[in-house]
Amino acid sequence: MLPRIDRRRFLSLGALTTTVPSFLVKTGSLLADEKSLGNRDRVLVVVQLAGGNDGLNTLVPYRDEEYYKARPKIGVPRTQSLKIADDFALHPETGELRTLYDAGVLAIVTNVGYPNPNRSHFRATEIWETAYPDKPVHTGWIGRYFDAECRGIPSPMLGLQLGEKPAMTFAHPKGRAVTLTNPSLFAWDDATSQAMERLNRVVPTDNPQLDFLQRTSNETLALSRKIQDALKDVKSMTEYAPFNFSQSLKVVAQMIAAEVPTRVYYVSLGGFDTHTTQPRRHAGLLQELSQGLHSFLSDLKALGHLDRTLVMTFSEFGRRVAENEQQGTDHGTANVMFLAGGKVKAGIHGGRPDLVDLNDGDMKFQIDFRSVYAAVLQDWFAADAKKVLGTEFKPLPVIG
Amino acid sequence: MPSRITWDVAAASHLLSRTEFGGTPKKAEQLVARPLSDVVAGMIEEAKKAAAPPQPSWVKEPWVNTERVYPETTPMERLENHRKTGQRQVAETDQLRAWWLDHMIHTPAPLREVMTLFWHGHLTTEARRMFVSQALYTQNVALRTHALGNFRDLLGAVTLDAAMMMYLNIEDSDAKKPNENFARELLELFTVGLGNYTERDIKEIARALTGWTLDAPPGTPKRPIVPDAPRAFCRDGLIPTFVKEKHDAGEKTILGKTGKFGVNEVLDIVAAQPATARFISAKLIAYFGASDPNNELRDRMAAKFSQTRGDIAATLTVLLTSPEFFAKESRGSLIKSPVHLLVGTCRLLNLDVTATPSLAQVTAAMGQELFNPPNVKGWPGGRDWISAGTLAVRYHLPEILFDGKEPAGFEPIATERNFALPADEKARREMIARIWDFDKKRREERKKDGFKVSFETAKVLDGAVPEKPEELVAALAARLYVITPRPDTLTTLTEIVRNAPPAERVKLACRLILTTPEYQLA
Numbered sequence: 001m002l003p004r005i006d007r008r009r010f011l012s013l014g015a016l017t018t019t020v021p022s023f024l025v026k027t028g029s030l031l032a033d034e035k036s037l038g039n040r041d042r043v044l045v046v047v048q049l050a051g052g053n054d055g056l057n058t059l060v061p062y063r064d065e066e067y068y069k070a071r072p073k074i075g076v077p078r079t080q081s082l083k084i085a086d087d088f089a090l091h092p093e094t095g096e097l098r099t100l101y102d103a104g105v106l107a108i109v110t111n112v113g114y115p116n117p118n119r120s121h122f123r124a125t126e127i128w129e130t131a132y133p134d135k136p137v138h139t140g141w142i143g144r145y146f147d148a149e150c151r152g153i154p155s156p157m158l159g160l161q162l163g164e165k166p167a168m169t170f171a172h173p174k175g176r177a178v179t180l181t182n183p184s185l186f187a188w189d190d191a192t193s194q195a196m197e198r199l200n201r202v203v204p205t206d207n208p209q210l211d212f213l214q215r216t217s218n219e220t221l222a223l224s225r226k227i228q229d230a231l232k233d234v235k236s237m238t239e240y241a242p243f244n245f246s247q248s249l250k251v252v253a254q255m256i257a258a259e260v261p262t263r264v265y266y267v268s269l270g271g272f273d274t275h276t277t278q279p280r281r282h283a284g285l286l287q288e289l290s291q292g293l294h295s296f297l298s299d300l301k302a303l304g305h306l307d308r309t310l311v312m313t314f315s316e317f318g319r320r321v322a323e324n325e326q327q328g329t330d331h332g333t334a335n336v337m338f339l340a341g342g343k344v345k346a347g348i349h350g351g352r353p354d355l356v357d358l359n360d361g362d363m364k365f366q367i368d369f370r371s372v373y374a375a376v377l378q379d380w381f382a383a384d385a386k387k388v389l390g391t392e393f394k395p396l397p398v399i400g
Numbered sequence: 401m402p403s404r405i406t407w408d409v410a411a412a413s414h415l416l417s418r419t420e421f422g423g424t425p426k427k428a429e430q431l432v433a434r435p436l437s438d439v440v441a442g443m444i445e446e447a448k449k450a451a452a453p454p455q456p457s458w459v460k461e462p463w464v465n466t467e468r469v470y471p472e473t474t475p476m477e478r479l480e481n482h483r484k485t486g487q488r489q490v491a492e493t494d495q496l497r498a499w500w501l502d503h504m505i506h507t508p509a510p511l512r513e514v515m516t517l518f519w520h521g522h523l524t525t526e527a528r529r530m531f532v533s534q535a536l537y538t539q540n541v542a543l544r545t546h547a548l549g550n551f552r553d554l555l556g557a558v559t560l561d562a563a564m565m566m567y568l569n570i571e572d573s574d575a576k577k578p579n580e581n582f583a584r585e586l587l588e589l590f591t592v593g594l595g596n597y598t599e600r601d602i603k604e605i606a607r608a609l610t611g612w613t614l615d616a617p618p619g620t621p622k623r624p625i626v627p628d629a630p631r632a633f634c635r636d637g638l639i640p641t642f643v644k645e646k647h648d649a650g651e652k653t654i655l656g657k658t659g660k661f662g663v664n665e666v667l668d669i670v671a672a673q674p675a676t677a678r679f680i681s682a683k684l685i686a687y688f689g690a691s692d693p694n695n696e697l698r699d700r701m702a703a704k705f706s707q708t709r710g711d712i713a714a715t716l717t718v719l720l721t722s723p724e725f726f727a728k729e730s731r732g733s734l735i736k737s738p739v740h741l742l743v744g745t746c747r748l749l750n751l752d753v754t755a756t757p758s759l760a761q762v763t764a765a766m767g768q769e770l771f772n773p774p775n776v777k778g779w780p781g782g783r784d785w786i787s788a789g790t791l792a793v794r795y796h797l798p799e800i801l802f803d804g805k806e807p808a809g810f811e812p813i814a815t816e817r818n819f820a821l822p823a824d825e826k827a828r829r830e831m832i833a834r835i836w837d838f839d840k841k842r843r844e845e846r847k848k849d850g851f852k853v854s855f856e857t858a859k860v861l862d863g864a865v866p867e868k869p870e871e872l873v874a875a876l877a878a879r880l881y882v883i884t885p886r887p888d889t890l891t892t893l894t895e896i897v898r899n900a901p902p903a904e905r906v907k908l909a910c911r912l913i914l915t916t917p918e919y920q921l922a
Contacts (some may be wrong), residue, residue: 093820095476122529152522157788162813166774175784175787178787178788178789179787179789180789180792180809181765181809181810181813182808182809182810182813183809184790184808184809185789185792185793185796185807185808185809185810186809187808187809188795188837195892195896196795196912196915198892198896199889199892199893199912199915199916200915200916200917201888203880203886203888205406205886207732207733207883207921209732209733209734209735209783209881209921210732210886210917210921212785212786213735213784213917213918213920213921214917216786216787216788216791216917217791217917220788220791220792220795221786223788223792227906233722241817241821241832242815242832242835242836242839243814243815243816243817243835244813244814244815244816244817245816245817246814247813247814248813251813270816271816271818276475276479280819280820281818283819283820284817284818284819285817287817287820287821288817294596324474325475362483394401
């Protein structure tokens, strides 16, 4: 571990900051060993809030009478909400998010959406993951980013998802991402892994499929070492709650700190489809989100990697303004997004939600989610956002 | 066309590796005694007359909708019925996966299942979008029934069937607003393929397919529905039923033909297209792994397909007796699908296996969850089977199949949070401790009878176990590899095996062979 720390310190003292032009990263990485890839690269952690998070009860417009009129039973009581700005308060179970907000590492974007919103979970998720609202495409926006901008980087896992079903965000014919339910899968006993390494040494043959398998086997075993080292060598500096999302973030923090060659991580928190008995369920989910992110960012800060990390949350849609008959909310439209990390422009981006001028009971969006993606691509990764998104979007100024 | 076929043991092993999840050297030797055309004809004949696996006990005739909502159903009842139904469907679908895997492992006519699996990836349904376990079963039966029969019959059996009707919205498509979902996939993915139709054809087919719903058996009294309840809560049966008033009986023009077409005419037209013959042939070639760079084999198969009006067995026969299929470029060129890998290993090593939901979960972890392809295109196959994540699971297969042990990391990292923790520090810590404990117990409970597998050294080589390490390795390599392994592989295997106690050598060698790149190839 020591040489890595020295190099990191050297880099942070020198003129070479974490913002390296992408052509340099590419050229450098071709020559350098894989280890050196990690610490120069910025990292994105995509957090999916699956099921459609209720943005209005997450970031509460606590001074808006219309809000309480529309949600007499499930509205977050004004007195319990956590005020963070003139017009906004956070849900009472997200105290840690307020801490992050106050510490200047949390940005919140309001009224995010896209034209002609879709209310099907499946299609709406696909829209967010592909960044193509108008027509179905088979590639994800990060998949296209990897293909367009990271071709020269020799990494078996440019994208790493902790979860079961591969996220469409990474989808691409030349896929560069790995989906793992659990990184412990990469552990074999010593004798087995030694034997496996010997049996999987690359010896070129005249069978292209066999050579492909040999290469991937080798990468897998290399990955296995990296992951095991990351989990063994990097000790978490904070405590994480004993739940899937928090524990996944713990692993992600270890990987980031171990500088594995991964640029985008993807973690999901599911269960936001709160059609019934929303207050109790939503409280638990938001607590998990809030505590998970807080543990994660504190951990990264202590490990010295906060400045190269950006977290971005998304959810397929927000929920209807008015509550339904079963103390819940149905599928809606515009929503909030969180961005967190050492380099975000903290604060609230976007205006108050307009709860009067509705479209069939749903809010009208004001900020296109692709302008947030454009910021991530262009201002965070120094990538050509238009090439990835297919259309020019002005990056929302959320990255500092 | 490549030169003629050398019909030898290697060729027979190659054939078996594609048509029967692999075969032993002994079986390959038996095959070589007969001419190739006889062998393929016999294989297909056997597959055609193979018995179907018995119907799972949870299949109900007629099907009952246990989450049906009536005007008098209270919101609490509705929620509870929905929850219980969901749980049952998940459990039944898990059992269905195990049921099919078990049949694949034990059937005496594996080609029938190889073909059923082919159609499952072609005329497919995603369980995650259509959670009625019984419909998944019925579709699987239809695929198996027609797997080596006539393509038009197969297409008809799958189209007017609950799974497809629900999945691609044939159900309740109304003349007023025809749903185009099925029409589009029918042309793009199931029959003629991209470039062989227009958007207009899609619209016209969608019109022709209007007027179908799923209902209770004829004669069942109508039951009241709750307006605005989603379809899943008011379906009374899974029987395709024609509703004349919702059908567009007007004239349509589809792929150049005009008439007052309904579903049968549509399927007749698309199934008879030369493009369909080519599309299906090309897909079979990819699935069985033949090298056909100039589409010569495809065109010969397509000609046979058209000439026989869609006889699948006849088309497959052209493939399996072709010089292309036996060419050098085709040997060892196919990456085994997860199902092929798992089933083939059980069969080749004579493992004592009863498939369980845990075992079915293994193919899912490797990227092929039965009844849940990634999307309507099915599994892309080929190199898409292999990534670091899925290969890691493949390399854990020996632990699972030989030791019945579930490798670490097969489960999600921890449980989901369904409630808020108390704010009080002490109460919170106590609750966290309880959760960790509960989680541990749950895992132990689930793993209790996870895998029903056993590895018996005596059975592996049919009793003939060579003593010398190099001979043992050679015997196992001949049994398990379909290609000639890299010289290094055999040397390394022999060296490791030599250092192991004799009693452990067979299992160790098998273990190591399963974690080589060569073993991933068929």
